Amino acid sequence: MRPDNMQKKVFQLLVDNTSGVLSRIAGLFARRGYNIDSITAGVTADPRYTRITIVTDGDDEILEQIEKQLSKLIDVRDIRVLEPDKSVYRELCMIKIEADAKSRQGIIALADVFRANVVDVASDSLIAEITGSQSKIDAFIDLLSDFRILEIARTGIAGLQRGTEGVIWLEEEDPRY
Numbered sequence: 001m002r003p004d005n006m007q008k009k010v011f012q013l014l015v016d017n018t019s020g021v022l023s024r025i026a027g028l029f030a031r032r033g034y035n036i037d038s039i040t041a042g043v044t045a046d047p048r049y050t051r052i053t054i055v056t057d058g059d060d061e062i063l064e065q066i067e068k069q070l071s072k073l074i075d076v077r078d079i080r081v082l083e084p085d086k087s088v089y090r091e092l093c094m095i096k097i098e099a100d101a102k103s104r105q106g107i108i109a110l111a112d113v114f115r116a117n118v119v120d121v122a123s124d125s126l127i128a129e130i131t132g133s134q135s136k137i138d139a140f141i142d143l144l145s146d147f148r149i150l151e152i153a154r155t156g157i158a159g160l161q162r163g164t165e166g167v168i169w170l171e172e173e174d175p176r177y
Contacts, residue, residue: 005059013052014078021075038156082159089159093137098148099126114140
């Protein structure tokens, strides 16, 4: 159980797409004893930059320190907090479930209710893929408890701020300088 003063925050970073940048960011957390609940990273529309989404928790002082320390890293071009009411968060989860011929239809019906896709079927198992909020994925997993879950792979949150306000436009650097 989380103490009352602890809260979860989603940080979104725009960083230079250089080798070791993710390692330096994770190292910052490790050196200071901060926890990362989830971290996702991927190249943006401009291949020079990577967008990293980090979910972490702490009290106000810790979260403020995390933001300040991240902003000091040379590769970090922009950092912002993605507020839940002003952002869209999604997560991808793949779940391998033991499924014989008798149980397969029940699992598929449950997947349909959650708009999950069955992406692989074997004689003794199937893999369902679901995308959505963490609470949607957690609810799907809870309802699968009547079946034997063999493996789960979750990506962690990826998120974007709603609308065009706050979009970062990084100008190309003039090669003459």
